[in-house]
Amino acid sequence: MPFINPENGYLTVINLFRTDAPENVDRLVSEMRAIVDTAAFPGWISSTVHRGQDEPGTANFIQWRGKEDLESRYAGDEFKHRTVPVFHEITTFMRLMQTEVELSLRHPDQGDVTEISPDRDDYTVIEILGVAPADQSELIAVLGSAYDWLVDVPGYRSQSVLRGIRSRSPGGGGDLAAVGTDNDFVVVYSQWDGKESYDAFRAPAGDEPPVARRKSQDKRNALVTATDVNTYRVVHTRSASESALA
Template identity: 45%
Template sequence: MPLISPDDGHLTVFNLFETDTVPLQEDVLDAMRDIIDNADYPGWISSTLHAGVDEPGTVNYIQWRSAADLQARYEGQKFQRRTVPLFHKLARTVRLLKTELAFTQHHPSLDGGIEILPQRDDYTVLIVLDTKPEDQRELLDTLTEPDEWIKTVPGYRSHTYFRGVDGTFVVNYAQWESKELYDAFHTLPEEKRPAGIRNGRNRARSLVTGRQANTYRVTHSRSAKD
C-alpha cells in the first residue's frame, strides 16, 4: 500500500503527461497500467496512476529505493526504444521529475498516515513550482512552515512538498475532499487568510519562475509487495 511517509527515504518520481484530449489521456492511462502491472525492476517499490480531472493529463507517482535503481531503468533498451517514443507520441508534454520528500502535514483525522489509493475518493491537486537553484531552499523553507490554520479549512486532508533533486523545482501534492471545497479554498480572498499565511504566499510567489498545475483522481496502484 503506497504511503507518503517522511521516514521511508524513498526517491519519489512524478511522471507528468499533458495530453490534448481525454481520449489521448485514456491511451496514456492504458499504456501506464500495462507498465505498472508488469513492473519487476530492481529497486522499484510502487506506482500509483492518476487521471486528470480539470485538464487532460496523467501523473504516475513512483517510489524507488534509490536514484541508481531508477537510472538503471531509464538506461534500459526497452525504456529507451519503446516507452519513451510511445509517450512522446501520445502526450503534448512529458516531465520526469525526481524528488525527495521534504515536508508533509495532514488533517488529524488521517491518523493512519497519508495513503494514495484508488479505493479512496481524494481530489488530488499537484502543482510544480519552478525556481532558481539558489532559491529552492528558501522557497521550501517558506512553503513548509507548519500550518495549523489549514487544518480548520473544510475539505482539507493533506499536503506534501517534495524537493526536486536537480534543484530547479518544488512539487506540492495535496489531497482534498472534493473539487468544490478545494476551489473554495483556492479562491478564498487573501484578506480572509491569516497574516502569516499571506506573507508566506507573497514571498513564495517572488521565488517561483514557473507553475504547472492540474487536479487528479487515483485510478490504479500496485506495489512490489502485491
C-alpha cells in the same frame, strides 16, 4: 498501498504527461496501467497512476529504492525503444522528475501517514513550483509553515512537499534531456475532500485572508518563478511484494 513518508528514504519520481486530445487520456491510463501491472524492475517500490481532471493528462507517482535503480530502468532497451515511442505518440508533453520527500502533513483526522490509493476519494492537486536553486530550501520551509493555517481550511486533508532534484524529458531516440537545472523546482502534492473545497481555497470569497495565510502566500510568491498545476484522481496503484524487496 503506497505512503508518502519522508522517513522511508525512497527516491520519488513524478512523471507528468499531457495530451491535447481528451480521448487520448484513456490510452495514456491504459498504457501506464500495463507498465505498472508488469513492473518487476530492481529497486522499484511502487507506482500510482493519477488521471487528470482540470487538464487532460496523467501523473505517475513512483517510488524507487535509489537513483542507481532508476537509471538502470532508463538505460534499458524496453524503456528507450518501446515505452518512450508509445508515449511520444499520444502525448504533447512529458516531464520526468526525481524528487525526495521533505515533509508530509495531514489534517488530524487523516491518521499518522499520508496514503495514496484509488480506494480513497481524494481530490489530488500536484503543483510544480519553479524556484532558483539557492532559494529552494527557503521555499520548502515556507510551504511547511503553511500547515499552521491550512489545517483550518475546510476540505483540506494533506500536503506533502518534495524537493526537486532533477527534471528530464525523453527525446525521440529514447535518451533523456535535462529540463532546467538541478534543484530548480519543488513539488507540492495535496489532497482535498473534493473540487468544491479546493476551488473555494484557491479563490476565497468575501473577507481578506487571515494575516498568517496572507504572509505565507506573499513569501511563497516572492520565491516562486513559475507554477504548473493540475488536479487528479488516483485510478490505479501497485507495489512490489515484500519478498521482491528483501
